[in-house]
Amino acid sequence: MPVVDVKTDIDALTLTIVADFAAPVERVWQIYADPRQLERVWGPPQYPATFVDHELSPGGRMNYYMTSPEGEKFCGYWRITEVSEPDFFAFADGFADEQFNPNTDLPESQNVYSFAPHQGGTRATFVATYPSAEGLQQVLDMGMIEGATAAIGQIDELLAA
Template sequence: MKPDLHFSFQTDMQSNRLTIRREFDAPKDLVWDCYTKAELLDQWFAPEPFTAKTKSMAFEEGGHWHFAMVDPDGNEHWVRFDYKSITPKDGYRAQDAFSDANGSINRDMPVSTWDVTFEDASPRTLVQINSTYETPEALQEVIDMGMKEGMEATLSGLDRLLAKLS
């Protein structure tokens, strides 16, 4: 029987924060690798029918991950994560922003700071993303763009990858 993997999506308009919690039926080291290695991220980090395609990645403080979410017609929607701090296996902080193909941030779209933590709940792993936006309007914009549904679909893709890797 498949375990009940909890997904929660909470918004706090007072603090411009989105909190996403998701449990995975896999050990913490494997979940960490899936969030921090380009060859694994490319296999899950986009909601179907989109796919992820890394252009460059340096998972280190001061480094970045620059990738495209590619739709079925081949259109690329570029994103850039800039890693601010990393605590190996436990979490990281990064700026998340839409960008162009060269990695220049699109200031007309919402920019957020992601604090991502990984908690060992053997045999499972709990991942929490606290995503803080500059304004309540920016947070509302990503909600209106389908952030909840997109993250739920994206994290289901990670479930499928973890099942293959386990």
């Protein structure tokens, strides 16, 4: 399992996940740069993702949905704010309706995904900052840690392929 640390900080409104991968930074970056690879690891295994829009550049938007085992769709979006390939990218991550309009009943987080060489591979640090302690708690109650950990766990298999 690549996840080596998970921290929530209610005061800082953050959820931080750290994972180590046995692949170079450039290879890990490619997972996020390629929508077909990203689909294989975004979301827990039982909720496969489909990216219908994918523009990993400042001002770009990535719209996706995850499909439950019962066929129900859960939509989301990323609004890309900053990109420094292959070191990091920053984005707003939100829940959406089926037309990819923001669902304001659920919190939008500000995220930074960073990648650095570490012990011959890559250390990825995923930091999500929520607008309020209630918003952070809401996604924690929805199983965000378990879902994200399961999703990140799929990356090793993709890297080995």
